[in-house]
Structures are given as C-alpha cells and as structure tokens.
Amino acid sequence: MISRRFIIGSRKFENNLALRIRIQISKLLLKYVKKIMKWRKIQMTICHSTDTTFKADLKHEGLTLVNFWAPWCGPCRSFAPILERFDQEYSNVVRVLKINADEQPNTVAHYGILSLPTTILFKNGEPIDKILGAVHIDKLKQCIPDKNN
Template sequence: MAISHVTDQTFSTETNEGLVLVDFWAPWCGPCKMIAPVLEELDAEMSDSVKITKIDVDDNPETAGKFGVMSIPTLLLFKDGEVVDKVVGFQPKEALAELVKKHA
C-alpha cells in the first residue's frame, strides 16, 4: 500500500478508521526529507496494521493549526479518529514501529 497524501478537506475521512500515522511535513524541511524513506519502509513492512498518510502544512494550514503542529516533521498517530500518540522530529524506523505496535 502506498503512502497517501491528504488535505484539509480529506483529513477527517482518512483518519477516522483504524490506526493511521500522519506525517505533517513541508517540501523545504530537511528532517522531513530524511524521514520520508523511513516512512516508506515502515509502510512496506506494516501496511497491514497501520495506514500512513502525509499532509503538507504549507498547503493545509487549517489541519496543522487544529492539532497544534508547531514543528515539522510532527507525526500524529490516530486510532479510530482520535489522537493516541505524537512524536516530533526525525525518528528511526524502529522507534516508529514500536509506536505503532503499542497502539495496534
């Protein structure tokens, strides 16, 4: 399953069911570029237990503001539409896998 990109308009629909890891990012952000391949690997390995999405904070400021995203990358983990965990900054794949497993 490929990582999907969501917008302010599609955000609630994409995060309301199951376990969803959302990457708040921007194209100019260095650490965001570093975490992108990590998320791709995580998606390849764990797509049966978590859906991974990305939202560009520059193009979708409403959602970023709603969740108080001040630094990027910020990763929010949703379970059935509710935020259950949050990490800010680059994270290694193992740490993200543990985060997902904790809530699966």
C-alpha cells in the same frame, strides 16, 4: 564516385536502424523493470491528505499514522524514506497519511503543529501518540501497540 542519392538513402537506413534499436532497448528495459517491481512487491500506500479530505481519511478504523511535513524541511526529506520503509512493513496494520503543512494550514493549526516533521498516531480517529522530529524506524515500530506484545 558515390552518388548523393546513395548517401541520403544510407543515412535514412542508419536513422531507422538506430530508432529500431532504441525501441527494442526500451521494450527490454520496461520488461525487466516490471519483473523487478513484481519481485520486490513494492506497495506504495502512503496517501496524501488535504484539509478537506482529512476527516474522511481519519474515519479509517484501526491505526492511522499522520506525518506533517514540508518540502523545504531537510529533516522531513530525510524522514520520508524511513516512513516509506515503515509503510512497506506495516501496511497491513497501519494506514499512513502525509500532510503538507504549507498547503494545509487548517489541519496543522487544529492539531497545534509547531515543528516539522511531526507524526501523530491515531486510533479510530483519536490521537494516541505524537512524535516530534525525524526518528529511526525502530521508534515508529515502538509506537504501534499491537506489535509491542
């Protein structure tokens, strides 16, 4: 006959063992994720701007690509990965900003944004090109003056 004390003790052992296994698996996964991130050298440099910070964000010398979007906008959501890929390739040439049109109405009104997504390319704080809608990454690359040569 097995005593009740033995059964309770073995359950504690099983729980501790399961916990240790889960901790080891978590450590291994974290280790491999860090290696993958270093290997891919993922740089997320897209900045989210607001009405109050937009002028300061535009003072960046050189090219700045500003994307006006909204969370409810389907084309905006499909354009987001394209913009992220563009940012990974051109982060040393172009600074990318995103503005939520619902939360930042003053900036949207100032630039006359009537449809989403709208992307404006600025050079030294002045708008030089405007793209309406979700476009292919090649269209974004064509807008960059330094890369067309």
